[in-house]
Amino acid sequence: MIRPRQRAATARWRLRLWILLLLAPGLAVMTLFVAAPLLSSFRYAFYRFDGLLPAAFIGLANFRDVLAEAPYAATTWHALAHNCIVFAALMVAQNGLAYLIAFALLKALPGHRLHQVIVFLPVVLSAVIVGFLWKLFFHPLFGLVNAALALVGLHGLPWLGDERTALGAIIFTNAWHWVGFPALIFLAGMQRISRETLEAARIDGANDRILMTRIIWPLVAPSATVVVILTFIGSFNWFELPYVMAGATGSPGGATDVLGLYFYRTAFGTAASGLTDFGHGSALAVLMFLFIAVVSALALRVLRRREIEA
């Protein structure tokens, strides 16, 4: 005869086994496709590569090369500077616009449902499609942008071919593609604000500008946190759009080079040179990962504290 306590123990074990069984597939997938590549990339960063095989353990030499030695370091810092520009520009142009759009949608003017859909529509397109589309729009000979400028008598530039405008053109494309996403997050945040608060502010004489800057902005702090962190990660992992629109070398002449492209062509080579260098490539990937992880974590702490204060 089984005693009740023993029975309870068996049941507990069975439950544990059951949980383990349910976790196993997910755990296996994560280990195989996330943890293992990440760890092997960490390992490769400490090796010198001879063709495709790790040839010798060289400690931190790859990291020193990409951070401080010519010709790697100059490209690394140059690319990082572009990532910073991308982040700053997206924060202002993409997220700033998203905030304005969200406020306009919040007012529930006639047709706001339709506009909500239109604003969000590009988000569902793949970055590759958007990249090719805008590469065509920016084309100096056949592009829509220059054709439109010609209608008003302006001679357009080769937007993606000019070192002064290429990065801006890709940032613009990114903003066009993604603006709906932060707009939706801000809108959700704004809709959570109680109607009484907004009406009280109105009665006290607050106009739209004051409402947006003094009342709503502090109250959508949690949304801002999400938007800032995601924009930060997206800007420093930026790859698809510049790869499609400017190629692996960050054409023209490295004017659109970012860390993602530099990592890719270092590790896997370009069409013109089939040279692969997994050592330096892995070192770059590890540094990118650490930079993004550490800064995101710190920013999250600061932004969360701000939410509470607000």
Next chain:
Amino acid sequence: MSVTRFGRRAFAALAAWSLAGGIAAAQAGEITFWTWRQEDKAVYTELFADFTKANPGITVKFEAFPNENYNTIVTTALAGGKGGDVLHARAYGGLEAMAKAGYFLALDKQNVPELDNLPADAQASESLRADGKVYAVSLASQTLGLLVNKDLFASAGVAVPATWPDLMAACTALKAKGITPIANGTATPWMDAIFATVFTNPFLGPQWIADMLAGKTTFADAKFTAALGKLLELKPCLPDGFTGVDYATSQQLFSAGRAAIFVGGSFEIAPFRRGNPKLNIDFVPPPAPAAGQPTYVSRFFDSGFAVNAKSANQADALKLVRWMATKAFAEPAAAKLGNISSLKDVAAADPLLGKIAKLNETAMPYATLVYFRFEAPTGTDLLQEGVQKMMGGSMTPAEVGASVTQGLARWYKPFQK
């Protein structure tokens, strides 16, 4: 049905299915051929049918991958002990990156007696600097020069330019007729290195290359930077907004008869003819610096066929590669692919390719590819970035020459002074 019984049956069915699959694959005698030349699928499929006729029981499956990602795909597959049985390999430095680690089978006169059909420089293009062994059967040589639309020149009443002053005059005359003189833009970096090589080589001459290889001069030399500076004179000949015009657009401009000259390789002829059969193409050397001076086309060997060292069908794969080093493959391949075979005794069937083969007798090498693509930063990468910036106006020819030389000095001993 209890759970265990169902499990047992499912397992048995799975085992039977995988076993059947394994046997079927083994019986088919099928080997795979990997390439980045998707556009040549029809030609290879036809040629591989000839191979199967000569070697009953062996069929070859053609698998193509995008050019830009081919190296990545192949290197990743080989690292995992996978990949096609026969692989289309790149030449020079590209080959070295794939073959150094022992992923390709070394070819010699024992396993591929047909290597004798290849001239020494073709074999060298598929050899490693370290051991001097050949790792692939070279397919073709490619010649760089000017592709011209003869009809467009004729209709504009302009002669195809033979000297630099002629070219400048032709540019003005063609533009006056609304024709873009040169189709090339600078947005696609690898085309910039070709563009620069084609026009600078006649100004440099073979002796300059010899001097550079001997360590007597570098790319910072005044002769090289002066030649590079000539490219700036071509700006008015290029399409509007040329810094934003990419390779595909340049091809379209030439193919559609909107541009008179396409600066490129002999490998462009076949696709242009396929794209627009009415296009009346000629291939001419770049303009000589002045009347009475010699001019040179530029040449390199472009790719070859290697055997995957880990192939489970190595004997069959070797048979295919040996066959690819004979006339039975090379002659129809050269005719159908529209290139010039690397093999010694294969004459070009096409008159235009015959003309190019004749030009090849005095060709200069495409130097940044042939000599400077072994380590990073490669000569091609440095040159293309420099030319792109120079044409965009943010670098001078002297700065480009200095940057190429300094970059190469990282690994090229003769420049380390």
